[in-house]
Amino acid sequence: MQATVRTSVTFTGAGLHSGTPATIVVRPAVAGHGIWFCRTDVASGDNMIPAIWHSAEHAALCTKLVNDDGLYVSTVEHLMAALAGCGIRNALIDIDGPEVPILDGSSSPFVKGLLQGGLLKQEAATQAIEILKTVEVTQGDASARLEPASVFSMQFDIEFADAAIGAQSKSLTLSNGAFVHELANSRTFCRKADVDRMHAAGLALGGTYDNAIVVDGDTVLSPGGLRHTDEPVRHKMLDAVGDLALAGAPIIGRYVGHKSGHTLTNKLLHALFADPSAYRFVDCDSRQSAFLPGAGVTLDDIASV
Structure with missing residues (x-):
């Protein structure tokens, strides 16, 4: 529903x-x-x-x-x-x-x-997008792809020179309350050098140490440190969930991101919908609906901070 x-x-x-x-x-x-x-x-x-x-x-x-x-x-x-x-x-x-x-x-x-x-x-059935074959886009050493799977799941890996972030990888099945519990409280992040550069360019004017993780080398400058040891990769997954929501319907398939971001995920959706053989729309029955993101989610699913 x-x-x-x-x-x-x-x-x-x-x-x-x-x-x-x-x-x-x-x-x-x-x-x-x-x-x-x-x-x-x-x-x-x-x-x-x-x-x-x-x-x-x-x-x-x-x-x-x-x-x-x-x-x-x-x-x-x-x-x-x-x-x-x-x-x-x-x-x-x-x-x-x-x-x-x-x-x-x-x-x-x-x-x-x-x-x-x-x-x-x-009182209306949820229509989902079932991935039928793998679709992938690349940009430099970054890539994003969608591949067939029985539920919506995600694999993401990132790598930054700053030791406070470094290389991180995470895989999740995003059924039911998994997004709310595992990803929702993970904050956007940036390097101190990037903050200075963005301010000089007139960007991030509303950014503070309270609404972003700011790192400098091996140091987390934001008060209280990280909410999760792998909070940066969790936030990249959060971003991908939001960008994939622009498909207009929940996805039944697996998203794999390697150093990908907003632009590459949107290019992936363009590539998906350019190939009618790569997907189909399905009306979810009760079994399929039970495994979609948000099914049965409650306030208790929100991770404590």
């Missing part, structure tokens, strides 16, 4: 890159609606932006969605991951500016607010 939010849920904070205050309101939507953003600060023209793969545009360090009028909303990945991880397929998201607030740099505040507001099951 499809699901939406039971009641409107509001989140307020600053945009990571713009530093501009922003408020979003996640509102209930009918079955089959999908996820749409509405720029409430825009009075003329088309202020509706679909959360779909072919509306994504390359942007520095985030996922940016753009409609046919050129209106955009950016840094949507953590919210999209929260919606997907909670099994929410339908929502209208009002936003009063161009960037989703970063909150604590993870999906956890979004997940907590959505689950506290409650979910509403809808």
Whole structure:
């Protein structure tokens, strides 16, 4: 069954890159609606932006969605991951500016607010995308691929020169509450040198040591250190969940990422949908639905911080 939010849920904070205050309101939507953003600060023209793969545009360090009028909303990945991880397929998201607030740099505040507001099951079958054959894209030494599997699962590995991150690898089956429990509270991360570079370029103006993991060599500069010893790779998986949610339906298959990011994951979706023999849409029966992300998820699934 499809699901939406039971009641409107509001989140307020600053945009990571713009530093501009922003408020979003996640509102209930009918079955089959999908996820749409509405720029409430825009009075003329088309202020509706679909959360779909072919509306994504390359942007520095985030996922940016753009409609046919050129209106955009950016840094949507953590919210999209929260919606997907909670099994929410339908929502209208009002936003009063161009960037989703970063909150604590993870999906956890979004997940907590959505689950506290409650979910509403809808009398419509969930349609999923079943991967039928392997599709892969590469860029330099980075790669991303989707391959057939019976449930949605993910393998991810990263490698950074800073000893505080180093080489990390993780594999997860993302059924039920696994996203909420294993990934949702993992924060975005960056190197101190990258922070200085981004500030000089007018980016990350809303970034703080409280909404991102900042590392310098073998030192974690953020207060309290890491929430998980492998928090960086968990966050990369979180990002991939959010970016794959732009497929428009949950995926039944395995995602494998090697040093991949937002742009490469979106290129993977373009490659997938360019090959009709690589996938098919299926109406999930009760057994399949029970293994989708978000099935049966509760507040108890949120990892303590």
